[in-house]
Amino acid sequence: MLILKTLTRAPLHGYGIAQSIKRLSDDVLTVEEGSLYPALQRLLLQGWVKAEWKKTETNRRARYYTLTPAGRKQLGEELSQFELMIAAIGRVLQDA
Amino acid sequence: MESLGRFFRKLRMFLCREKFNRELEEEMAFHRAETAKEFRVEGVASEDARHGANRRFGNDARFRDESHETVAFWFEGLLQDFRFALRQLRKNPGFAVTAILILTFGIGASVAIFGFVDAALIKPLPYKNPNRLVVLFESIPLGPRFHLSYPDYVDWKRENTVFQSLDVYAPYGFMLSDPTGTHKADGARVSDGFFRTLGVVPALGRDFRPGEDQKNAPRTVLLSYSAWQRLYGGRKDVLGQTVILDSHPNTIIGVLPRDFHYAPAEPADFWTTLQDNISDCRGCHGFYGIARLKDGVSFQSAFANIKGIADQLARQYPDSNRDQKAFMLPMSEVIVGDIRPILLVLLSGAGLLLLIATVNVASLLLVRSESRRREIAVRGALGASMGRLIRQFVTEGLVLVATGSVLGLAAAYGGMQLFAHLIPKDMMAGMPYLHGLGLNARVLLFGCAISLAAGILFSLTPALRLSHSEMREGLTDGGRGYAGTMWRRFGSNLVVIELSTAMVLLVGAGLLGKSFYRLLHVDIGLQPDHLAMLTVGATSENYKKDEQRIALERQLIGQISALPGVKSAALSTRLPIGDGDGTAGFRIVGRPYHGEHMEVAIRKVSSGYFATIQAQLLRGRYFGEDEDNSKPQVVVINETMAKQYFPGEDPVGKKIAFDIDKPKEYLHIVGIVKDLQEGQLDAAPRGAMYVAYNQGPDNFFSIVARTSQDEESILPAMTSIIRQIDPSIATFGGSTMSERIHDSPSAYLHRSAAWIVGGFAGLALLLGVVGLYGVIAYSVSQRTREIGVRMALGAQRGSVYRLILGEAGWLTIVGIAAGLAVSLAAATLMRKLLFGVQAWDAPTLIAVAVVLALCALLASYLPARRAASVNPVEALRAE
Secondary structure, three states, X not given: OHHHHHOOOOOEEHHHHHHHHXXXXXXXXXXXXXXXXXXXXXXXXXXXXXXXXEEOOOOOEEEEEEXXXXXXXXXXXXXXXXXXXXXXXXXXXXXX | OHHHHHHHHHHXXXXXXXXXXXXXXXXXXXXXXXXXXXXXXXXXXXXXXXXXXXXXXXXXXXXXXXXXXXXXXXXXXXHHHHHHHHHHHHHOHHHHHHHHXXXXXXXXXXXXXXXXXXXXXXXXXXOOOHHHEEEEEEEXXXXXXXXXXXXXHHHHHHHOOOEEEEEEEEEEEEEEEEOOEEXXXXXXXXXXXXHHHHOOOOOEEXXXXXXXXXXXXXXXXXXXXXXXXXXXXXXXXXXXXXXXXOOEEEXXXXXXXXXXXXXXXXXOOEEEEOHHHOOOOOOOXXXXXXXXXXXXXOHHHHHHHHHHHHHHHHHHOHHHHXXXXXXXXXXXXXXXXXXXXXXXXXXXHHHHHHHHHHHHHXXXXXXXXXXXXXXXXXXXXXXXXXXXXXXXXXXXXXXXXXXHXXXXXXXHHHHHHHHHHHOOHHHHHOXXXXXXXXXXXXXXXXXXXXXXXXXXXXXXXXXXXXXXXXXXXXXXXXXXXXXXXXXXXXXXXXXXXXXXXXXXXXXXXXXXXXXXXXXXXXXXXXXOOOEEEXXXXXXXXXXXXXXXXHHHHHHHHHHHHOOOOEEXXXXXXXXXXXXXXXXXXXXXXXXXXXXXXXXXXXXEEOOOHXXXXXXXXXXEOOOOOOOOOOOOEEEEEEHHHHHHHOOOOOOOOOEEEOOOOOHHHOEXXXXXXXXXXXXXXXXXXXXXXXXXXXXXXXXXXXXXXXXXXXHHHHHHHHHHHHHHHOOOOEEEEEXXXXXXXXXXXHHHHHHHHHHHHHHHHHHHHHHHHHHHHHHHHHHHHHOHHHHHHHHHOOOOHHHHHHHHHHHHHHXXXXXXXXXXXXXXXXXXXXXXXXXXXXXXXXXXXXXXHHHHHHHHHHHHHHXXXXXXXXXXXXXXXXX
């Protein structure tokens, strides 16, 4: 979900995604960055992202991932599910 | 829809797997490079930056693997595991061959025996609803399974209220006449509804019609499928043809189905109605009944009903039917009841062996997993997931099981054919259901099921040994967990049991083999080599008078003796090595009689009989050819009869009588011959008398010929010469004395028992040895460090050998000692099967113990050598 979310703004390469997640979460969500790649393969396989090779600003070849319409739909579903859950957890915590 | 797209994306990635790998690699390298750059920007030294980047990235091999697994088809990982497994097994061919061999034997033996179980016990009998069929007997004080008489059959059939139908059959030997002469032909006589009761419809033609079994009905005959093929080439126009049975023409009306058999009457080629057996005599017993239960009638209530009828008949006809009760059994019980316990014992034996075999191979796998701990630990550290490692082991186990199963099925097929060939023809004819023996769907299913079970066991054993803590230990030191100790203890006990099982079976096989040898070489009182034998039935009208029979004897013996290659020929009414039956009661003339029971076997033999078979005359003389009814009656008695009835006297010159009131027919004892074995090879010596054939000739006898050439080759000439003399004479049972001895039921019993026990013993020995190897090797692998320390402290190689061999020797000694005790008990139990050998036969016991000890030594020498060649420095460093 996080990966899909980072890709909503612009296509990014793996490193960019990792940086983006780290920056946006203020360094709270740091995982072994390599674990990104199996996840990306899964998204590719599901057809939620597309990949293409492009040059970076520093003129190196990198694979950029783009959100597909199916991916956008999936993200929407997951976000609403997540919000429902967060809301539910919030209500439980408030009551207690 | 989505899954389809997913599949195609997956397929595309599969097809461009190389590209996928390259791209992933590049992408990850790019990531690390960027991270490193980031570090360097923060002012970290280039080398440290690279390390830092790698640390932050994580274990790239694992991610690569995970990515692969995400996009790979399920079979790709499997294929990879499979290739790896093959490589592992190739690297260690000794292990692979041993494991596969054991599995092959274990699975092969189980499946082969299951094949027999299936053919005999599981495959339904070829009748309609066979479990509603019963067989009916008359029970008399001698035993429960006796024949019933025709009038009783008619009454049972009429009075019963529980059977849909009730019919009878009687196995019968016909004399078949065809243009080439007269032959004996097997068959049976049945009542008209016999096949309808069984629910069998002829494959060709029709069944007997109601009433066709009555006196004076036209004679009709049904052929068995094999007789149709054999005698008529399977031609359709066989219907309506005539076949001469017992001099009566019978019209062929049908052919029975190919899979039809009826074991109690087999072998049977000709099925006629019982019209010749119809009689009013209630004391004349000749039939067995079969019946089909009415729907809803239980076996018990039917039995009670028919018992009541028999009791009523016993009251009504006390003269003939006193003490005659009805007896009834399910048909399957009659057909396969005898063989069922044998097969079940064999099957459980094979199952037990298979279980031990599997546990053994599992222990071998364990030894290997032990020696591969390091490899596993390294692979684990490099990022192989637990599941991945376990899958690798499972694959290796499955490769072994699969190979073993395939070979095992092939071995089972061969084994079944071999076993079936080992069964003599006569016995096989009585078990027609075994003809369907083979690898059918059920047998294959059974094979797959046991393979699957073995596979599960194999996969679980090493997998259970893998755990995370173990993995760490594997890297750091040769940890000896509780599980290891437990396994060793369990394994040791198992090995002791295996070795003693092997010992018991080997002793059994040894004793049986020895008694089989003794049996074949027992002194039967004659020279068995170069003796050809042929049985003759001269049943036609031409041989009703004594003179005609004597003339025939002279002609036959004269012409056969003159055959080239024949030294001499003679005849006897019964051949040696038979059932020992054919007895007569007698009295000794001039001795007071107080009603003692005096009975010995009696044979009518021609004058040259003793000389031809080369019996040994102890006293007196044999008969002369001229001793016929014009001379006083003469008799030669055997040694046992002489000892039994004339203790301390010289019987020669004494007289005996069958009828003490007819002095003219008193028999003069003229000679004593050394015992000829008339009964089975292992029968106790029994009294026998030999009377002169010419003083009481018969029309049914066996000719024996002593040959100077191969005795088998003379048989066709003997047959054709008899046919020339008179084509109406039937000849059959052409055989040689060696064959007769070899194929006799007692020899067969001993041979098959020796083979079966021997086979099991061989497997048990193999398993015991492999088991011992497994346990010792495991122990060595666990004690490598200890051995290294010992050697570092100055232990000699010899003492390491002693250490390991001592452990193995201890297990072996316990196993052999326990085996010895059990063997003695087991041998005592099977005393009845032994012949000429004591249950505590010392040479056999010692030989078996030595063989077992040597095999055990060999099995433990290999790991001991490995232990002794441990390099202390390496062993210690390796830890």
